[in-house]
Amino acid sequence: MSLSLQMLGTGNAFAKKYFNNNGLLLDENYTLLIDCGITAPLAMHRLEKSFSDVNATLITHIHADHVGGLEELALTLKHVHGKKMTLLLPETLIEPLWNNTLKGGLYQEDAVSSLSDIFDVKPMQPENIYKLSPTLSLEIIQTPHIPGKNSYSLLINNEIFYSADMTFQPDLLISLVRERGIRIILHDCQLGGTGVVHTTLEELMSLPKDVRERIKLMHYSDEQPDFVGLTGEMEFLEQHVNYKL
């Protein structure tokens, strides 16, 4: 089995040198887009990839760097390719994604009045395992990010943890490694300041070595080059590089 990850971008919400932190998870017969932010359409174009070749898009939470490209994705698929994207998303996000984010741009009288009129919606719930292909399965874990906003991390094939955006959860990270045997942790990383809505590099550096050595850093600011060599065992993921997982 060969599973790989190619990030469309590894930047935070305000980065200008990096695209939004969205990724393509690829196995032999299946491509999953993890989040589709404002910059995702341009990043796909730069990689000479088409949304029509993506089997499904998964949404972790409703921030523009994670959902801001969905309007273009949906309209391109409908009007250029004549199809709907399969949209995997936690059930709690369906209503706010439509009413608070997408309805303004996608509503069309007698044609599009709900998320499922424009996407093939597949609601997800924590603790269920979703088998996307013979070699790719997914679980969602609700994790803290912004007070009052539902946000989710991912467990891929019961061996890879993808934090999406979350505040520092040391107990969760330690138990994922020591109790669930998680091999790789792909984690958002705020390089400076205090971790109010994200996890800081300083916080990740405080983790025990057996956890740190499984971590790859993503969702970082434009200052990332100043921090190369200062992250201990944890390496930065680079956008557009295809990593075997």
Ligand SMILES: O=c1ccn([C@@H]2O[C@@H]3COP(=O)(O)O[C@H]3[C@H]2O)c(=O)[nH]1
């Ligand atoms: O209380 C807050 C709420 C938000 N923010 C910023 O807005 C950004 C939204 O996208 P993000 O979740 O990738 O990152 C967030 C932060 O950069 C913040 O600094 N403090």
Ligand SMILES: [Zn+2]
């Ligand atoms: Zn983000």
Ligand SMILES: [Zn+2]
């Ligand atoms: Zn966020």
